[in-house]
Amino acid sequence: MQDKLIEAGCDEAGRGCLAGPVFAAAVVLPQDFFHPLLNDSKQVSEVKRNELRKIIEKEAIAFAVSRIDNNEIDKINILKASFKAMHLAIDQLKTKPELLLIDGNRFIHYNKIPHHCIIKGDATYASIAAASILAKTYRDEYMLKLHKKFPCYCWNENKGYGTLVHRKAIELNGVSKYHRRSFRLLPVQIELF
Numbered sequence: 001m002q003d004k005l006i007e008a009g010c011d012e013a014g015r016g017c018l019a020g021p022v023f024a025a026a027v028v029l030p031q032d033f034f035h036p037l038l039n040d041s042k043q044v045s046e047v048k049r050n051e052l053r054k055i056i057e058k059e060a061i062a063f064a065v066s067r068i069d070n071n072e073i074d075k076i077n078i079l080k081a082s083f084k085a086m087h088l089a090i091d092q093l094k095t096k097p098e099l100l101l102i103d104g105n106r107f108i109h110y111n112k113i114p115h116h117c118i119i120k121g122d123a124t125y126a127s128i129a130a131a132s133i134l135a136k137t138y139r140d141e142y143m144l145k146l147h148k149k150f151p152c153y154c155w156n157e158n159k160g161y162g163t164l165v166h167r168k169a170i171e172l173n174g175v176s177k178y179h180r181r182s183f184r185l186l187p188v189q190i191e192l193f
Contacts, residue, residue, distance in 0.1 A: 008062075008090060008097035009127025010107075012082045013041065013135035017160035018170075019153065019179045020143050021067040022078065024085035025134035028061040028095050029127045038129045040122035041136035053137045056130045063130070064092030065138045074182040083108045089131075103128045150176050 012024040035055060037048050044052065057063060066088035068081040076084070087110050090100065100107070100115035103122045107115055118124060122132040140159055147155035153169045153176065160166070160178075162185075170185050179185060 005098035006061075006095060007099045007101055007127055008093060009101045009103075009121070009125055009129070009131045010086045010089065011041075011103040011122050011128055011131040011135055012085060013132070013139040014160065015078055015082055016162075017180070018162045018166065018183050018185055019070065019155065019160035019176065020139070020146060021069045022073060022081050022085050023065060023067045023135045023139040023142070024082065024089045025063065025065045025131040025138070026086065026089040026093055026097075026100075027056065027063045027127050027130040027134060028093060028097060029056075029130055030059065030061060033059060033126055033130075035126075038126055038133070040120070040129060041132040043123065044133070046140070049133050049137050049140075052130075052133045056133060060130065062093045062095040063134060064089045065134050066092065067139070067142070070178055070180045073180050077182070078180075079106070080108075086110075101125050101128050103132065146178055150178070 008026045008028045010026045012022055014020060014022045037052055041049055066085050068085045073081040090110055100113055102115050102117045105117050105119050107117050121128040143155045143159045152173045154165050158166045167186055
């Protein structure tokens with residue numbers, strides 16, 4: 001975005017899920033960093049995301065990943081939880097940023113560091129795309145671990161998103177301790193009289 005300040009890109013993963021934590025990452029990349037595959041994590045295949053994760057972790061000046069669990073999401077709401085996860089990731093950076101690039105249109109100020117919110121920033125800025133990749137891969141990895149404890153919800157495939165299979169599993173098995181109870185887990189049934 002500019003070449004004088006140390007920038008950190010920030011993004012989250014799992015905001016719209018019915019189960020599991022929301023993850024966020026913050027990444028400071030070298031000024032000249034470029035990788036042809038780097039893009040919004042939703043535009044990159046799982047295999048390529050995992051390849052990119054290794055490259056980002058090796059090449060980044062600093063990176064950090066954090067998460068807020070479903071219980072806290074239910075207490076404070078998903079938007080505040082996403083911001084809190086980003087703040088926690090920024091806290092952990094070994095190189096302190098002077099400018100934050102945030103994917104999306106809203107953010108809560110962090111420690112007087114200036115920030116810019118960029119809609120679809122993960123498809124525009126390398127540091128935000130890198131944060132998107134890390135948040136998504138760490139979250140997917142976490143959901144695969146949870147899947148082993150609760151295979152009935154197929155989190156290995158849906159990662160906690162509200163797919164038809166996931167919703168049917170909730171209908172059959174009820175909710176787990178990892179579900180977000182403040183979310184609408186099942187569609188409201190209309191009773192016919």
